[in-house]
Amino acid sequence: MRICGIELTGNDAVVCLLSSEHGLFNLPDSRIRKLTLPKEHTRADLQRFQKDLVQFLRDYKVERVVVKERLQKGKFAGGAVSFKIEAAIQLIAEPNIEVHLISATQIKAILADSPQPVPFQETGLKQFQEGAFTTAYAGHYL
Structure with a gap:
């Protein structure tokens, strides 16, 4: 199964692809x-x-999208734009x-x-993708 983990930060949707087969995980290369x-x-x-997101998901044959939910209240609450992005993803x-x-x-x-x-540092992903990677990994167990 190919999973796309998404973490919303401000007005960005940070993505990370994760593929799993027979208990083995792979991080496919992605242009985005x-x-x-x-x-x-x-x-x-x-x-x-x-x-653009749907085309990306089609191109990489993603079967499951997992979005790290934004908090609605408190110190780390999401902004209005991130909630719009979250809704656009949910409505795919x-x-x-x-x-x-x-x-x-x-x-x-x-x-x-x-x-x-494997520790995140050994994945070869950019540091800003750590939240998306963790989300994709957790999404495998949904």
Whole structure:
């Protein structure tokens, strides 16, 4: 199964691909590390963002998208743009792609039961992709 983990930061959707077969994990190369929605965006910009993401998911034959859920209150609450991005991702209407939201609490619980087989530093991913990688890994167990 090919999974795309997504972490929302500001007006960016940071992505990480993870493939798993028979208990073995692989990190496929990807031409995109993040997609950005302009801060001063229009309806057309939001539709373009969703279209670009769907095309990316099709190109890499992603079967499951897992988004790290944004907090609605508190110190680390998400901004308005990130909630729009989250909604655009949730509304993807592709028959072969399932979309899931996962909370930070759920991710911690999954990592406690099934620790990552390799430290993030050894993955070859960029540091800003760590949250998306962790989300994709936890999404494997949904």
